[in-house]
Amino acid sequence: MASEAIEKLIAALNRLPGIGAKTARRLALEMLTWDTDEVRELADLMVDVKTRVRRCSICFNLTEVEPCSVCSDMRRDRSSVMVIDFIGDLLAFERTGLYRGLYHVLDGRISPLDGIGPEDLNISQLLHRLRHGEIREVILANGPTVEGDATAQYLSQCLTPFEVSVTQIARGLPVGSDLALADQVTLSRALEGRREY
Amino acid sequence: MICHTDGLVLRGFRMSESSKVVVLFSRDYGKLRLVAKGARRPKSKFGASLEPMTWGRYVFYRQDNRELQILSEGDIAHAFEPVKQHYGRMAAGSAICEFLDHITEDEDRNPLLFSIALEAMRWVGSIAEIALDVPVWYFQIRAAGAVGYRPHMSGCVQCGARLQRHRLGFSPGLGGTLCDKHAGVGMRVQFETVNFMAHLQVGRPDRIDLSLLRGVNRAEVTRILRAFFDQHIESRYRPKALDFFERLRAAEPALPYGAGIQDL
Structure with missing residues:
Protein backbone atom coordinates (compact mmCIF):
# COMPACT_ATOMS: atom_id res chain seq x y z
CA MET A 1 0.00 0.00 0.00
CA ALA A 2 1.43 3.43 -1.02
CA SER A 3 -0.44 5.57 1.48
CA GLU A 4 -3.93 5.55 2.88
CA ALA A 5 -4.80 8.86 1.18
CA ILE A 6 -3.69 7.62 -2.26
CA GLU A 7 -5.54 4.33 -1.80
CA LYS A 8 -8.71 6.26 -0.94
CA LEU A 9 -8.32 8.43 -4.05
CA ILE A 10 -7.75 5.35 -6.24
CA ALA A 11 -10.85 3.70 -4.77
CA ALA A 12 -12.90 6.86 -5.40
CA LEU A 13 -11.74 7.17 -9.02
CA ASN A 14 -12.38 3.46 -9.51
CA ARG A 15 -16.07 4.11 -8.90
CA LEU A 16 -16.32 6.09 -12.14
CA PRO A 17 -17.68 4.27 -15.21
CA GLY A 18 -14.97 3.02 -17.54
CA ILE A 19 -12.22 3.53 -14.94
CA GLY A 20 -10.63 0.27 -13.86
CA ALA A 21 -8.18 -0.19 -11.01
CA LYS A 22 -5.11 0.38 -13.19
CA THR A 23 -6.47 3.55 -14.77
CA ALA A 24 -7.56 4.82 -11.35
CA ARG A 25 -4.02 4.28 -10.05
CA ARG A 26 -2.52 6.07 -13.06
CA LEU A 27 -4.87 9.05 -12.62
CA ALA A 28 -4.15 9.27 -8.90
CA LEU A 29 -0.39 9.22 -9.47
CA GLU A 30 -0.76 11.81 -12.24
CA MET A 31 -2.57 14.14 -9.84
CA LEU A 32 0.34 13.92 -7.46
CA THR A 33 2.54 15.53 -10.12
CA TRP A 34 0.20 18.55 -10.45
CA ASP A 35 0.58 21.84 -8.55
CA THR A 36 -1.65 22.12 -5.51
CA ASP A 37 -3.55 24.97 -7.22
CA GLU A 38 -4.30 22.80 -10.26
CA VAL A 39 -5.64 20.01 -8.07
CA ARG A 40 -7.68 22.49 -6.05
CA GLU A 41 -9.12 23.96 -9.26
CA LEU A 42 -10.21 20.49 -10.40
CA ALA A 43 -11.74 19.71 -7.02
CA ASP A 44 -13.54 23.07 -6.94
CA LEU A 45 -14.87 22.48 -10.44
CA MET A 46 -16.29 19.11 -9.44
CA VAL A 47 -17.96 20.55 -6.35
CA ASP A 48 -19.20 23.51 -8.40
CA VAL A 49 -20.77 21.24 -11.02
CA LYS A 50 -22.37 19.11 -8.34
CA THR A 51 -23.88 22.06 -6.47
CA ARG A 52 -24.91 24.26 -9.40
CA VAL A 53 -26.05 21.87 -12.09
CA ARG A 54 -29.58 20.54 -11.74
CA ARG A 55 -32.35 19.21 -13.96
CA CYS A 56 -34.56 21.53 -15.98
CA SER A 57 -38.06 21.34 -14.54
CA ILE A 58 -39.57 21.29 -18.04
CA CYS A 59 -37.44 18.94 -20.14
CA PHE A 60 -35.05 17.36 -17.57
CA ASN A 61 -31.96 18.60 -19.41
CA LEU A 62 -28.95 19.52 -17.26
CA THR A 63 -28.87 23.22 -16.47
CA GLU A 64 -27.56 25.88 -14.14
CA VAL A 65 -30.52 28.19 -14.74
CA GLU A 66 -34.22 27.49 -14.71
CA PRO A 67 -35.49 26.76 -17.34
CA CYS A 68 -32.58 25.37 -19.36
CA SER A 69 -30.99 27.11 -22.34
CA VAL A 70 -32.99 24.95 -24.79
CA CYS A 71 -36.38 25.55 -23.17
CA SER A 72 -35.76 29.30 -22.79
CA ASP A 73 -34.46 29.81 -26.33
CA MET A 74 -37.34 31.51 -28.14
CA ARG A 75 -35.67 30.97 -31.52
CA ARG A 76 -36.28 27.24 -31.27
CA ASP A 77 -39.35 25.57 -32.75
CA ARG A 78 -41.70 25.29 -29.79
CA SER A 79 -44.21 23.14 -31.64
CA SER A 80 -41.88 20.13 -31.79
CA VAL A 81 -40.58 18.02 -28.91
CA MET A 82 -38.12 15.16 -29.26
CA VAL A 83 -38.43 12.42 -26.64
CA ILE A 84 -35.10 10.84 -25.73
CA ASP A 85 -34.00 8.27 -23.17
CA PHE A 86 -30.91 9.89 -21.67
CA ILE A 87 -29.21 13.28 -21.50
CA GLY A 88 -26.33 11.88 -23.57
CA ASP A 89 -28.79 11.43 -26.44
CA LEU A 90 -29.74 15.12 -26.23
CA LEU A 91 -26.08 16.11 -26.49
CA ALA A 92 -25.68 13.82 -29.51
CA PHE A 93 -28.64 15.43 -31.32
CA GLU A 94 -27.40 18.92 -30.44
CA ARG A 95 -24.05 18.04 -32.03
CA THR A 96 -25.83 17.48 -35.35
CA GLY A 97 -27.00 21.12 -35.33
CA LEU A 98 -30.02 20.00 -37.39
CA TYR A 99 -32.75 19.80 -34.81
CA ARG A 100 -34.12 23.14 -33.61
CA GLY A 101 -37.09 21.98 -31.57
CA LEU A 102 -37.41 21.15 -27.86
CA TYR A 103 -36.54 17.97 -25.97
CA HIS A 104 -37.94 15.79 -23.26
CA VAL A 105 -35.55 13.50 -21.38
CA LEU A 106 -37.26 10.38 -20.02
CA ASP A 107 -34.29 9.35 -17.86
CA GLY A 108 -34.43 5.71 -18.84
CA ARG A 109 -36.25 3.11 -20.88
CA ILE A 110 -39.01 0.70 -19.98
CA SER A 111 -37.24 -2.53 -19.07
CA PRO A 112 -39.21 -5.34 -17.43
CA LEU A 113 -36.00 -7.29 -16.81
CA ASP A 114 -34.64 -4.40 -14.75
CA GLY A 115 -37.97 -3.68 -13.09
CA ILE A 116 -38.21 -0.26 -14.79
CA GLY A 117 -41.78 0.59 -15.66
CA PRO A 118 -43.44 3.69 -17.17
CA GLU A 119 -43.97 5.13 -13.69
CA ASP A 120 -40.18 5.32 -13.24
CA LEU A 121 -39.73 7.59 -16.27
CA ASN A 122 -40.63 11.27 -16.87
CA ILE A 123 -43.71 10.34 -18.89
CA SER A 124 -46.41 12.08 -16.86
CA GLN A 125 -44.38 15.31 -17.19
CA LEU A 126 -44.36 14.88 -20.97
CA LEU A 127 -48.13 14.44 -21.02
CA HIS A 128 -48.46 17.55 -18.85
CA ARG A 129 -46.42 19.50 -21.42
CA LEU A 130 -48.71 18.27 -24.17
CA ARG A 131 -51.82 19.31 -22.26
CA HIS A 132 -50.57 22.77 -21.46
CA GLY A 133 -48.21 23.66 -24.30
CA GLU A 134 -48.21 24.43 -27.99
CA ILE A 135 -46.67 21.15 -29.10
CA ARG A 136 -47.87 19.80 -32.46
CA GLU A 137 -45.26 17.09 -33.14
CA VAL A 138 -43.71 14.50 -30.86
CA ILE A 139 -40.58 12.83 -32.24
CA LEU A 140 -39.85 9.48 -30.58
CA ALA A 141 -36.07 9.10 -30.50
CA ASN A 142 -35.78 6.16 -28.12
CA GLY A 143 -32.77 3.90 -28.50
CA PRO A 144 -32.90 1.11 -31.11
CA THR A 145 -33.16 -1.68 -28.54
CA VAL A 146 -35.94 -3.90 -27.26
CA GLU A 147 -36.31 -1.54 -24.28
CA GLY A 148 -36.29 1.54 -26.51
CA ASP A 149 -38.94 0.03 -28.78
CA ALA A 150 -41.08 -0.90 -25.76
CA THR A 151 -40.83 2.67 -24.50
CA ALA A 152 -41.83 4.03 -27.91
CA GLN A 153 -44.79 1.62 -28.08
CA TYR A 154 -45.97 2.66 -24.65
CA LEU A 155 -45.58 6.36 -25.48
CA SER A 156 -47.48 6.04 -28.74
CA GLN A 157 -50.41 4.54 -26.78
CA CYS A 158 -50.26 7.41 -24.27
CA LEU A 159 -50.16 10.00 -27.06
CA THR A 160 -53.22 8.69 -28.89
CA PRO A 161 -55.71 11.06 -27.17
CA PHE A 162 -53.65 14.13 -28.07
CA GLU A 163 -53.96 16.01 -31.32
CA VAL A 164 -50.28 15.76 -32.14
CA SER A 165 -48.33 14.19 -34.94
CA VAL A 166 -46.22 11.32 -33.56
CA THR A 167 -43.12 10.40 -35.57
CA GLN A 168 -40.16 8.14 -34.88
CA ILE A 169 -36.57 8.61 -35.97
CA ALA A 170 -35.42 6.19 -38.68
CA ARG A 171 -34.13 2.76 -37.77
CA GLY A 172 -31.64 0.85 -39.88
CA LEU A 173 -28.15 0.94 -41.27
CA PRO A 174 -25.35 3.08 -39.84
CA VAL A 175 -23.54 5.30 -42.37
CA GLY A 176 -20.33 3.68 -43.61
CA SER A 177 -21.38 0.13 -42.76
CA ASP A 178 -21.40 -2.83 -45.13
CA LEU A 179 -24.92 -3.75 -46.26
CA ALA A 180 -24.00 -7.38 -46.92
CA LEU A 181 -22.96 -7.83 -43.30
CA ALA A 182 -26.12 -6.33 -41.78
CA ASP A 183 -28.44 -8.68 -39.92
CA GLN A 184 -32.03 -9.31 -41.00
CA VAL A 185 -33.61 -7.22 -38.23
CA THR A 186 -31.55 -4.14 -39.09
CA LEU A 187 -32.21 -4.61 -42.82
CA SER A 188 -35.95 -5.08 -42.34
CA ARG A 189 -36.13 -1.94 -40.17
CA ALA A 190 -34.23 -0.05 -42.88
CA LEU A 191 -36.64 -1.33 -45.50
CA GLU A 192 -39.69 -0.45 -43.42
CA GLY A 193 -38.35 3.08 -42.95
CA ARG A 194 -37.61 3.70 -46.64
CA ARG A 195 -38.74 7.00 -48.16
CA GLU A 196 -39.26 8.69 -51.53
CA TYR A 197 -35.94 9.56 -53.18
CA MET B 1 -11.58 -23.85 -27.86
CA ILE B 2 -13.91 -22.39 -30.50
CA CYS B 3 -17.53 -23.37 -29.87
CA HIS B 4 -20.65 -23.01 -32.00
CA THR B 5 -24.12 -23.15 -30.53
CA ASP B 6 -27.71 -22.02 -30.90
CA GLY B 7 -28.89 -19.86 -28.04
CA LEU B 8 -31.59 -17.57 -26.72
CA VAL B 9 -30.41 -14.20 -25.41
CA LEU B 10 -31.85 -13.73 -21.93
CA ARG B 11 -30.43 -10.32 -21.18
CA GLY B 12 -27.48 -8.01 -21.59
CA PHE B 13 -25.48 -5.72 -19.35
CA ARG B 14 -23.34 -2.76 -20.24
CA MET B 15 -19.73 -3.65 -19.59
CA SER B 16 -17.87 -0.58 -20.78
CA GLU B 17 -18.41 2.29 -23.20
CA SER B 18 -18.41 -0.09 -26.14
CA SER B 19 -18.80 -3.65 -24.84
CA LYS B 20 -21.47 -5.65 -23.11
CA VAL B 21 -22.00 -8.92 -21.32
CA VAL B 22 -24.74 -11.13 -22.68
CA VAL B 23 -26.48 -13.90 -20.78
CA LEU B 24 -27.25 -16.63 -23.32
CA PHE B 25 -29.13 -19.86 -22.76
CA SER B 26 -27.49 -22.14 -25.29
CA ARG B 27 -28.67 -25.50 -26.55
CA ASP B 28 -25.26 -27.16 -26.27
CA TYR B 29 -23.60 -25.54 -23.25
CA GLY B 30 -26.44 -24.34 -21.04
CA LYS B 31 -26.35 -20.82 -19.68
CA LEU B 32 -23.32 -18.78 -20.68
CA ARG B 33 -22.07 -15.33 -19.85
CA LEU B 34 -20.36 -13.90 -22.88
CA VAL B 35 -18.37 -10.72 -23.39
CA ALA B 36 -19.23 -9.06 -26.69
CA LYS B 37 -16.48 -6.56 -27.38
CA GLY B 38 -17.61 -3.52 -29.33
CA ALA B 39 -21.26 -4.63 -29.24
CA ARG B 40 -22.48 -1.19 -28.17
CA ARG B 41 -20.91 0.59 -31.13
CA PRO B 42 -23.29 1.63 -33.95
CA LYS B 43 -21.35 -0.40 -36.49
CA SER B 44 -20.96 -3.47 -34.29
CA LYS B 45 -20.66 -6.76 -36.19
CA PHE B 46 -23.13 -8.28 -33.73
CA GLY B 47 -25.98 -6.04 -34.97
CA ALA B 48 -29.28 -6.99 -33.35
CA SER B 49 -28.20 -10.55 -32.56
CA LEU B 50 -27.57 -9.74 -28.90
CA GLU B 51 -30.91 -8.16 -28.11
CA PRO B 52 -32.87 -9.99 -25.40
CA MET B 53 -35.40 -12.54 -26.71
CA THR B 54 -33.35 -13.28 -29.82
CA TRP B 55 -32.65 -16.83 -30.94
CA GLY B 56 -29.36 -16.95 -32.79
CA ARG B 57 -26.30 -18.96 -33.70
CA TYR B 58 -23.26 -17.90 -31.77
CA VAL B 59 -19.53 -18.57 -31.89
CA PHE B 60 -17.44 -18.08 -28.77
CA TYR B 61 -14.02 -18.89 -27.37
CA ARG B 62 -14.42 -21.17 -24.39
CA GLN B 63 -11.89 -21.58 -21.64
CA ASP B 64 -12.40 -23.68 -18.51
CA ASN B 65 -12.50 -21.92 -15.14
CA ARG B 66 -13.39 -18.63 -16.76
CA GLU B 67 -16.67 -17.03 -15.74
CA LEU B 68 -16.95 -14.84 -18.83
CA GLN B 69 -16.34 -16.36 -22.26
CA ILE B 70 -15.48 -14.27 -25.31
CA LEU B 71 -18.16 -13.99 -27.98
CA SER B 72 -16.88 -13.89 -31.51
CA GLU B 73 -19.95 -13.99 -33.78
CA GLY B 74 -23.71 -13.78 -33.57
CA ASP B 75 -26.15 -14.56 -36.36
CA ILE B 76 -29.92 -14.24 -35.91
CA ALA B 77 -31.97 -17.41 -36.43
CA HIS B 78 -35.28 -15.96 -35.24
CA ALA B 79 -35.64 -12.44 -33.86
CA PHE B 80 -39.15 -13.00 -32.41
CA GLU B 81 -40.16 -9.63 -33.82
Missing part, protein backbone atom coordinates in the same frame (compact mmCIF):
# COMPACT_ATOMS: atom_id res chain seq x y z
CA PRO B 82 -43.89 -10.13 -33.07
CA VAL B 83 -42.88 -10.41 -29.42
CA LYS B 84 -40.61 -7.37 -29.42
CA GLN B 85 -42.97 -5.15 -31.39
CA HIS B 86 -45.90 -5.46 -28.98
CA TYR B 87 -45.79 -4.01 -25.48
CA GLY B 88 -47.67 -6.80 -23.71
CA ARG B 89 -45.95 -9.60 -25.63
CA MET B 90 -42.57 -8.05 -24.89
CA ALA B 91 -43.44 -8.10 -21.19
CA ALA B 92 -44.47 -11.78 -21.44
CA GLY B 93 -41.26 -12.67 -23.33
CA SER B 94 -39.20 -10.83 -20.72
CA ALA B 95 -40.89 -12.81 -17.95
CA ILE B 96 -39.97 -16.05 -19.72
CA CYS B 97 -36.33 -15.00 -20.19
CA GLU B 98 -36.08 -13.91 -16.57
CA PHE B 99 -37.53 -17.20 -15.33
CA LEU B 100 -35.20 -19.20 -17.55
CA ASP B 101 -32.24 -17.21 -16.25
CA HIS B 102 -33.31 -17.84 -12.71
CA ILE B 103 -33.95 -21.57 -12.81
CA THR B 104 -30.70 -22.47 -14.55
CA GLU B 105 -27.12 -22.73 -13.39
CA ASP B 106 -24.23 -21.65 -15.59
CA GLU B 107 -23.10 -24.24 -18.14
CA ASP B 108 -25.72 -26.81 -17.16
CA ARG B 109 -26.78 -28.22 -20.54
CA ASN B 110 -30.51 -28.83 -21.02
CA PRO B 111 -31.61 -29.09 -24.68
CA LEU B 112 -35.20 -29.93 -23.66
CA LEU B 113 -35.46 -26.71 -21.69
CA PHE B 114 -34.02 -24.83 -24.66
CA SER B 115 -36.66 -26.18 -27.00
CA ILE B 116 -39.45 -25.45 -24.48
CA ALA B 117 -38.20 -21.85 -24.27
CA LEU B 118 -38.30 -21.45 -28.05
CA GLU B 119 -41.80 -22.97 -28.18
CA ALA B 120 -42.99 -20.57 -25.50
CA MET B 121 -41.43 -17.54 -27.23
CA ARG B 122 -43.06 -18.46 -30.54
CA TRP B 123 -46.37 -18.87 -28.75
CA VAL B 124 -46.08 -15.48 -27.06
CA GLY B 125 -45.75 -13.98 -30.52
CA SER B 126 -48.80 -15.70 -31.97
CA ILE B 127 -51.41 -16.24 -29.25
CA ALA B 128 -54.46 -13.96 -28.95
CA GLU B 129 -53.74 -11.08 -26.62
CA ILE B 130 -56.54 -12.08 -24.25
CA ALA B 131 -54.66 -15.31 -23.44
CA LEU B 132 -51.17 -13.88 -23.19
CA ASP B 133 -50.72 -15.32 -19.69
CA VAL B 134 -50.94 -18.87 -21.04
CA PRO B 135 -47.49 -19.11 -22.71
CA VAL B 136 -45.90 -17.73 -19.54
CA TRP B 137 -47.69 -20.32 -17.37
CA TYR B 138 -46.87 -23.00 -19.95
CA PHE B 139 -43.18 -22.13 -19.81
CA GLN B 140 -43.06 -22.00 -16.01
CA ILE B 141 -44.79 -25.34 -15.63
CA ARG B 142 -42.91 -27.17 -18.37
CA ALA B 143 -39.57 -25.63 -17.42
CA ALA B 144 -40.07 -26.77 -13.84
CA GLY B 145 -40.48 -30.31 -15.20
CA ALA B 146 -37.39 -29.99 -17.38
CA VAL B 147 -35.19 -29.01 -14.43
CA GLY B 148 -36.55 -31.71 -12.15
CA TYR B 149 -39.37 -30.41 -9.99
CA ARG B 150 -42.50 -30.96 -11.98
CA PRO B 151 -45.61 -30.11 -9.94
CA HIS B 152 -47.95 -33.07 -9.46
CA MET B 153 -51.30 -32.01 -10.92
CA SER B 154 -52.96 -35.21 -12.12
CA GLY B 155 -54.20 -36.52 -8.78
CA CYS B 156 -53.79 -36.08 -5.04
CA VAL B 157 -50.12 -35.74 -4.17
CA GLN B 158 -50.87 -37.33 -0.75
CA CYS B 159 -52.95 -40.38 -1.63
CA GLY B 160 -53.04 -40.51 -5.44
CA ALA B 161 -56.86 -40.19 -5.55
CA ARG B 162 -58.54 -38.72 -8.63
CA LEU B 163 -59.42 -35.06 -8.26
CA GLN B 164 -63.11 -34.30 -7.77
CA ARG B 165 -64.82 -31.10 -8.75
CA HIS B 166 -66.13 -29.83 -5.44
CA ARG B 167 -63.14 -29.25 -3.13
CA LEU B 168 -59.48 -29.15 -4.07
CA GLY B 169 -56.25 -27.95 -2.56
CA PHE B 170 -52.69 -27.29 -3.64
CA SER B 171 -49.68 -27.70 -1.43
CA PRO B 172 -46.50 -25.94 -2.59
CA GLY B 173 -44.49 -27.85 0.00
CA LEU B 174 -45.78 -31.26 -1.05
CA GLY B 175 -45.48 -30.16 -4.67
CA GLY B 176 -48.95 -30.75 -6.04
CA THR B 177 -52.72 -30.92 -5.85
CA LEU B 178 -54.73 -32.35 -2.99
CA CYS B 179 -58.01 -34.24 -3.00
CA ASP B 180 -61.10 -33.42 -0.95
CA LYS B 181 -59.84 -35.51 1.96
CA HIS B 182 -56.41 -33.84 2.16
CA ALA B 183 -57.27 -30.33 0.88
CA GLY B 184 -57.16 -28.92 4.40
CA VAL B 185 -53.35 -28.79 4.44
CA GLY B 186 -53.07 -26.72 1.27
CA MET B 187 -54.41 -23.60 -0.40
CA ARG B 188 -57.96 -23.82 -1.79
CA VAL B 189 -58.08 -23.99 -5.59
CA GLN B 190 -60.75 -24.40 -8.26
CA PHE B 191 -61.05 -27.54 -10.36
CA GLU B 192 -60.94 -25.61 -13.68
CA THR B 193 -57.70 -23.91 -12.69
CA VAL B 194 -55.97 -27.14 -11.73
CA ASN B 195 -57.37 -28.93 -14.76
CA PHE B 196 -55.95 -26.32 -17.13
CA MET B 197 -52.57 -26.29 -15.39
CA ALA B 198 -52.41 -30.08 -15.66
CA HIS B 199 -53.29 -29.79 -19.35
CA LEU B 200 -50.35 -27.39 -19.87
CA GLN B 201 -47.97 -30.07 -18.62
CA VAL B 202 -48.80 -32.63 -21.23
CA GLY B 203 -48.46 -31.12 -24.65
CA ARG B 204 -46.85 -28.72 -27.05
CA PRO B 205 -48.54 -25.34 -27.63
CA ASP B 206 -50.37 -26.61 -30.71
CA ARG B 207 -51.92 -29.37 -28.59
CA ILE B 208 -53.16 -27.06 -25.84
CA ASP B 209 -56.94 -26.75 -25.86
CA LEU B 210 -57.56 -23.11 -25.02
CA SER B 211 -61.27 -23.74 -24.61
CA LEU B 212 -60.29 -25.24 -21.22
CA LEU B 213 -59.47 -21.69 -20.15
CA ARG B 214 -63.18 -21.19 -19.57
CA GLY B 215 -63.65 -20.71 -15.86
CA VAL B 216 -59.93 -20.48 -15.11
CA ASN B 217 -59.09 -17.89 -12.50
CA ARG B 218 -55.99 -16.04 -13.70
CA ALA B 219 -55.09 -14.72 -10.25
CA GLU B 220 -55.35 -18.23 -8.84
CA VAL B 221 -52.92 -19.70 -11.38
CA THR B 222 -50.48 -16.91 -10.62
CA ARG B 223 -50.87 -17.48 -6.87
CA ILE B 224 -50.29 -21.25 -7.20
CA LEU B 225 -47.21 -20.83 -9.39
CA ARG B 226 -45.75 -18.13 -7.15
CA ALA B 227 -46.22 -20.24 -4.05
CA PHE B 228 -44.78 -23.32 -5.76
CA PHE B 229 -41.66 -21.57 -7.06
CA ASP B 230 -41.13 -19.67 -3.81
CA GLN B 231 -40.98 -23.08 -2.17
CA HIS B 232 -38.77 -24.83 -4.69
CA ILE B 233 -36.47 -22.14 -6.07
CA GLU B 234 -33.84 -20.39 -3.97
CA SER B 235 -35.64 -17.71 -1.99
CA ARG B 236 -33.56 -14.86 -3.44
CA TYR B 237 -35.73 -14.95 -6.57
CA ARG B 238 -37.40 -11.55 -6.83
CA PRO B 239 -38.94 -11.56 -10.27
CA LYS B 240 -38.97 -8.10 -11.80
CA ALA B 241 -40.15 -8.93 -15.31
CA LEU B 242 -42.83 -11.31 -14.01
CA ASP B 243 -44.07 -8.63 -11.60
CA PHE B 244 -44.08 -6.18 -14.50
CA PHE B 245 -46.07 -8.56 -16.68
CA GLU B 246 -48.57 -9.39 -13.96
CA ARG B 247 -49.08 -5.70 -13.13
CA LEU B 248 -49.71 -5.06 -16.80
CA ARG B 249 -52.28 -7.87 -17.01
CA ALA B 250 -53.95 -6.83 -13.76
CA ALA B 251 -54.28 -3.24 -15.04
CA GLU B 252 -56.26 -4.42 -18.03
CA PRO B 253 -60.01 -4.79 -17.67
CA ALA B 254 -60.79 -8.07 -15.90
CA LEU B 255 -60.82 -10.60 -18.67
CA PRO B 256 -63.65 -13.05 -18.40
CA TYR B 257 -61.92 -15.83 -20.31
CA GLY B 258 -65.27 -17.31 -21.19
CA ALA B 259 -66.32 -14.13 -23.00
CA GLY B 260 -63.49 -14.09 -25.52
CA ILE B 261 -62.78 -17.78 -25.61
CA GLN B 262 -64.53 -18.38 -28.93
CA ASP B 263 -62.04 -16.03 -30.57
CA LEU B 264 -58.97 -18.00 -29.46
